Amino acid sequence: MKEGIKVFAPATVANVACGYDILGFAIDQPGDEIIGYLSDKPGLRITKITGANGKLPYEIEKNTASFAAMRVLEHLGETGIGIEIEVHKKMPFSSGLGSSSASAVAGAMIVNELLGKPLSKKELLHFAVLGEQVADGAYHADNVAPSLFGGLILIRDNPTLDVHSIPFPEGLYASVVHPQIKIRTADARAILSDQVTLNQTIEQTGNVAGLIVGMYNSDLELIGRSLNDVIIEPQRAQLIPHFHKVKEAALNAGALGCSISGAGPSVFALSINQSIADNVGQAMHKAFFDNGIENELFVSTINKEGAVRV
Amino acid sequence: MKEGIKVFAPATVANVACGYDILGFAIDQPGDEIIGYLSDKPGLRITKITGANGKLPYEIEKNTASFAAMRVLEHLGETGIGIEIEVHKKMPFSSGLGSSSASAVAGAMIVNELLGKPLSKKELLHFAVLGEQVADGAYHADNVAPSLFGGLILIRDNPTLDVHSIPFPEGLYASVVHPQIKIRTADARAILSDQVTLNQTIEQTGNVAGLIVGMYNSDLELIGRSLNDVIIEPQRAQLIPHFHKVKEAALNAGALGCSISGAGPSVFALSINQSIADNVGQAMHKAFFDNGIENELFVSTINKEGAVRV
Numbered sequence: 237m238k239e240g241i242k243v244f245a246p247a248t249v250a251n252v253a254c255g256y257d258i259l260g261f262a263i264d265q266p267g268d269e270i271i272g273y274l275s276d277k278p279g280l281r282i283t284k285i286t287g288a289n290g291k292l293p294y295e296i297e298k299n300t301a302s303f304a305a306m307r308v309l310e311h312l313g314e315t316g317i318g319i320e321i322e323v324h325k326k327m328p329f330s331s332g333l334g335s336s337s338a339s340a341v342a343g344a345m346i347v348n349e350l351l352g353k354p355l356s357k358k359e360l361l362h363f364a365v366l367g368e369q370v371a372d373g374a375y376h377a378d379n380v381a382p383s384l385f386g387g388l389i390l391i392r393d394n395p396t397l398d399v400h401s402i403p404f405p406e407g408l409y410a411s412v413v414h415p416q417i418k419i420r421t422a423d424a425r426a427i428l429s430d431q432v433t434l435n436q437t438i439e440q441t442g443n444v445a446g447l448i449v450g451m452y453n454s455d456l457e458l459i460g461r462s463l464n465d466v467i468i469e470p471q472r473a474q475l476i477p478h479f480h481k482v483k484e485a486a487l488n489a490g491a492l493g494c495s496i497s498g499a500g501p502s503v504f505a506l507s508i509n510q511s512i513a514d515n516v517g518q519a520m521h522k523a524f525f526d527n528g529i530e531n532e533l534f535v536s537t538i539n540k541e542g543a544v545r546v
Numbered sequence: 547m548k549e550g551i552k553v554f555a556p557a558t559v560a561n562v563a564c565g566y567d568i569l570g571f572a573i574d575q576p577g578d579e580i581i582g583y584l585s586d587k588p589g590l591r592i593t594k595i596t597g598a599n600g601k602l603p604y605e606i607e608k609n610t611a612s613f614a615a616m617r618v619l620e621h622l623g624e625t626g627i628g629i630e631i632e633v634h635k636k637m638p639f640s641s642g643l644g645s646s647s648a649s650a651v652a653g654a655m656i657v658n659e660l661l662g663k664p665l666s667k668k669e670l671l672h673f674a675v676l677g678e679q680v681a682d683g684a685y686h687a688d689n690v691a692p693s694l695f696g697g698l699i700l701i702r703d704n705p706t707l708d709v710h711s712i713p714f715p716e717g718l719y720a721s722v723v724h725p726q727i728k729i730r731t732a733d734a735r736a737i738l739s740d741q742v743t744l745n746q747t748i749e750q751t752g753n754v755a756g757l758i759v760g761m762y763n764s765d766l767e768l769i770g771r772s773l774n775d776v777i778i779e780p781q782r783a784q785l786i787p788h789f790h791k792v793k794e795a796a797l798n799a800g801a802l803g804c805s806i807s808g809a810g811p812s813v814f815a816l817s818i819n820q821s822i823a824d825n826v827g828q829a830m831h832k833a834f835f836d837n838g839i840e841n842e843l844f845v846s847t848i849n850k851e852g853a854v855r856v
Binding site for chain 2: 254255256257258259390391392393398400402428429430431432433434435436437438439440441442443444445446448449452453455458461462467
């Protein structure tokens with residue numbers, strides 16, 4: 237029996253309040269695992285999928301993980317090699333936590349690891365984004381890039397994958413609650429108006445700039461003032477029952493800021509240490525739960541490693 | 547005869563392409579000078595104005611410099627003190643170079659210097675912005691703050707004057723041309739649509755974030771890619787004859803980027819050293835001049851000192 241290799245790709249919080257489509261960070265848990273084996277039988281195959289309740293296809297060109305894996309193999313001219321992969325979904329779908337991105341990243345990573353790391357993470361990014369595109373339809377990296385690289389990532393421009401790692405203060409913790417309601421990314425996008433006022437744009441650019449300056453300078457108060465989305469959150473909040481109560485609970489418990497994770501329904505908050513982040517997380521959990529919405533809580537540092545072989 | 551004190555407040559480039567209303571930097575020249583004297587006769591008076599062609603009022607509450615000075619005196623409870631000031635305009639009006647801001651900053655500074663510096667520059671900011679408001683009508687600091695502090699300044703939020711200094715690479719030079727045409731700030735604002743598309747906002751936030759990351763990391767190529775205004779410049783360019791030729795000339799001469807300075811008509815470019823900045827400046831000057839528009843060229847580093855006693 238051949239020895240397998242396992243990779244883990246973490247969940248991510250895209251948008252980060254004011255950075256719609258351009259910012260994202262990775263968290264420690266949850267995430268997806270892929271186990272890969274070299275095989276004597278040529279070609280890429282998915283041999284097992286767990287944690288998906290039968291919702292993920294085994295067809296190579298329809299599954300985000302294998303799609304990304306296949307593109308890496310093509311790029312390397314290695315489509316003849318025999319590879320079998322098991323996809324272990326360990327995070328919820330349509331949660332706003334970058335589930336399909338984590339799978340795509342893990343798919344690109346597993347092939348690279350099995351072949352002896354011929355490519356850098358930077359070189360893998362494009363193929364992982366292609367994998368994510370199978371699920372989402374859009375070529376964008378605000379979940380894929382942080383899941384792959386870890387940390388807080390700016391995607392200045394999606395089409396050219398102009399991505400940059402942004403430093404952040406030690407001790408910054410994320411509290412993320414995933415309520416058991418479903419929002420399709422397509423619906424979350426459809427609800428958004430194409431039009432923004434100039435004043436909103438000024439406010440949003442000011443907050444994005446303030447957030448980045450705050451991260452570089454470890455200016456926690458500035459980070460807090462800047463974690464404010466005046467464009468997307470007001471429109472999407474209506475898709476998440478009791479969002480405003482959850483946000484208020486987070487801020488009252490001492491969070492620097494709180495907003496929707498990605499397209500939702502997950503809600504995230506940032507805090508200055510683990511103790512506050514735990515309290516904030518419990519407060520957010522309770523605010524959903526007391527209003528009849530089951531939810532799962534994750535508290536972690538900002539994950540610095542991104543996708544890893546485990 | 548009493549000894550006078552002289553202060554200089556520099557011209558500024560607001561907006562910096564993608565940072566409409568939230569970014570500005572100071573240049574070395576031109577700028578305004580104010581000379582102040584303590585006097586035995588109580589009250590604040592303007593005794594001389596030069597360089598203004600009779601366009602600036604001597605009334606304390608109508609002149610931006612004395613308005614700012616008066617607010618500082620009130621704040622300090624020193625309205626009874628005798629002060630005479632001479633306002634020497636050494637830069638053009640309505641140029642897009644922050645002329646009224648430089649006067650307001652110098653007005654606030656001269657009083658502070660005459661009284662032995664009771665206030666920090668940070669404490670003077672509000673009063674200088676009030677002075678600028680007399681000319682412009684709006685309470686905003688994107689010219690005032692860089693003229694006062696020097697450097698590249700983020701104004702995350704104008705109402706609360708949430709201002710932050712952003713580092714920039716050594717060697718960054720600005721080339722600024724002031725064409726001899728007039729645009730009133732009010733007209734430059736009136737031409738702007740209240741509506742922006744969501745895609746433009748995403749692009750603009752990405753560029754603002756990229757510009758700031760580029761400045762912190764001294765990533766000159768990233769700065770160049772980010773110096774791109776997809777919202778304001780396309781609307782205001784029509785107010786500046788031959789703007790696109792001037793911009794093209796700047797980029798062809800090696801500038802990192804080029805856009806409108808403030809509300810225009812001045813046009814600025816950033817370059818990675820003085821030699822390129824000189825070439826870029828000459829190319830911009832020539833592009834205006836060859837199309838029949840007289841213009842004045844200024845090439846300087848980003849001014850790190852801001853307003854100073856000289």
